[in-house]
Amino acid sequence: MKPWMVVTLLAALAGCSEQSGPPLGGALQGERNQAGSYLAYEHHIGIELAAEQIGERIAATREACLSERFGACSLIAAQQSSDHAPRGDLTLRIVPDGVEAITALASEGGELVSRSTRAEDLAQAVSDNRRQHEQLLRQQRTLQQFEQRDDLAVADLLALAREQAALEVQLQAIAQEAAQQQRRLDTNLLTLSFSSPYESSPLGRIGEAFSRLTDNLAEGTANLIEFIGYSLPFLIVLFPVALGLRKLWRRLTGR
Incomplete structure (x- = not known):
């Protein structure tokens, strides 16, 4: 093979390797179920941002979700701390088409440092729900047929009414569960964790350890006091026993 052909081949392979996947800094795309x-x-x-930008990005992302700027979105949880190393977390449920846009908004001015995607297979749960729903409907139709009979006593009618009411409650619960399952299938659960470079640096970890020093000292002191409190009754009981054993030992050794 000629030298110029080798150079051309290596250049082509390098180009393919560079295009093998998007950089980590790219926004994450949502996932949609196939048929x-x-x-x-x-x-x-x-997401890693400058400390002074974290609060602003959390507020902007939260507002975008609540206003459904990028499609149907529900805010599930929000947490933010404003100490020497600000951080925060947002958990939301959004339509797949909105995942990329709201991730880009959240990471504006910063960078994506980690991302992961997992999926839970709900096929069995959906199948069980449908089967139970059909079974309850069959029971309901059977009760309705009994209700149309003319030879039923009042007690039988009351019993049928109770059974139908119980079935209605179960059907409503099944319908709510099915709606929740469908919501999970139609949307993506997205958790955004915001942090600053200071938090992940060695200096940041040292500062965080010092900030927890008072709490750790107080917790350790409280645990020590509790241990002494639990041990005191045993010491009171064991002290006379120890004295008795000591006297007995002296008598035995004195002989």
Whole structure:
């Protein structure tokens, strides 16, 4: 093989390797179920921002979700701390088409440092729910047929009414569960974790350890006091026993 052909081949391979996947800094795209699949997708994104930008990005992302700027979105949980190393977490449920846009908004001015995606297969749960729903409907139709009979006593009618009421409650619960399953299938659960470079640096970890020093000292002191409190009754009981054993030992050795 001629030298110029080798150089050309290496250049082509290098170009393919560079295009093998998007950089970590790119926004995460949402996942949508294919026909016949029942996967509930969850994403976890780690975002690194300057400390003074974290609060602003959390507020902007939260507002975008609540206003459904990028599609149907529900805010599930929000947490933020404003100590020497600000951090925060947002957990939301959003339509797949909105995942990329809201991730880009959340990481504006920073970078994505980690991301992961997992899926839970709900096929069995959906199948069980449908089977139970059909079974309850059959029971309901059977009760309705009995109700149309003219030879039923009042006690039988009351019993049928109670059974129908119980079935209605079960059907409503099944319907709510089915709606929740469908919601998980139609949307993605997205958790955004915000942190600053200071938090992940050695100096940041040292500062965080010092900030927990007072709490750790107080907790350790409290545990010591509790240990002494639990041990005191045993010491009171064992002290006379120890004295008695000491006297007995002296008598035995004195002989």
